[in-house]
Amino acid sequence: MAVTGAVLVLFLVGHMVGNLKAFLGADSFNEYATFLRTMGAPLLTYRVALTVVEVVLAVAIVLHMWAAITLARRAGRARPVKYAARRKSQANGYAVHTMRYGGVIVLLFVVYHLLDLTIGVVNPAGWGGTPYERLVASFAPERWWVTAFYVVGVVMVGLHLRHGLWSALQTLGLASGRSHRPLKAAAAAVSAVLVLGFLVVPVAVMIGVIK
């Protein structure tokens, strides 16, 4: 859970920073997209490095899900009889209790997102356009609901990370006594930065700052 999650978080940081290139204009953004496909050239041919990254990500996602399903099934077996009384959570807040269904929502979001901006099948600019055209077309003002869906998706990612980042440190035995609180605060801060960093781009397109 912790190791595969860490791989995905590293990807998210890179992805968020890359997205911000949209503010530098169409050429900069498309150039960056070309770079992603020509990484490692001339040693590697077109898309080899990117495909490796994609395979690593896909494997990380599958293993992450496998670990989550295993934990959920163990939890189910460990408590065959449920409590009759419902109670409020006494600890760690809301994010902790969204991990399982939140993870499913994030997955659905990622599937839509890939169909939209990577493969282009649900994108008005389609597969033919440049990555920048797909971006602008997807979050166009009249398609505000796409942006709204991205907001929900990315906020779910943020909640997932808010607990996940700290939980991973705890699982790997890296959190201890004095570092406990600062690490928890850092996890929340990183999650917030990622959420804001991801959301400025679609929102900027929707309100016409990026066009």
Next chain:
Amino acid sequence: MNLTLKVWRQRGPQDKGRMVTYRVEDVSPDMSFLEMLDVLNERLILEGDDPIAFDHDCREGICGMCGMVINGYAHGEQVATTTCQLHMRHFEDEAVITVEPWRAAPFPVVKDLVVDRSSFDRIIQAGGFISVPAGSAPDAHSVPVKKADADAAFDAATCIGCGACVAACPNGSASLFTAAKITHLSLLPQGQPERDSRARAMVEQMDAEGFGGCTNTGECTASCPKGIPLDTIAQMNRDYLRASK
């Protein structure tokens, strides 16, 4: 105070069990939760009914016997309190209170609110000890221990093995209990020789007993009557990873 109790009644391990509603009248706010159950039980006995079975021993918050889930909270909603130290003044007059046993497959119900916690004993047997013949107590300070380590080890050692952490955990994990025992020994000089084998054996026994996996929800610490910190789980993971290298 007058209360309505909904109590889990189960004749034995094979019985299916059910919630039964009781009315308890004239409860003093100064009674402990267990004393309130005593009053109800005396009446049940006089009426020829079977009294509600529950575990208890010291009634002063140190033995860890008296676990029950009250309104969904292990040892009740009051923090850092065992059921025997929970007083009725924390409840409102005419309150409806549900009382259930710890719910976990490795804690099978023996009768009513009594569960069998032998799985904890087997985790301890797997490695929660030191095999050095220690003799009588050594002179103070003959082996220096850092104050911070001594304090943390002592905090971990205050675990009374009640099982509230398992009962409160949405995953039914015994990580806080096991981690408290591992941390207690792994911070002290006496615990060092068997540190690796202990971590491995105790974690493996915990998994073999059928407890769930830890997802760091923190519900254990929140309901632990001794406030065992979540850091002990990081310490357990650290020791376990160190031992698996």
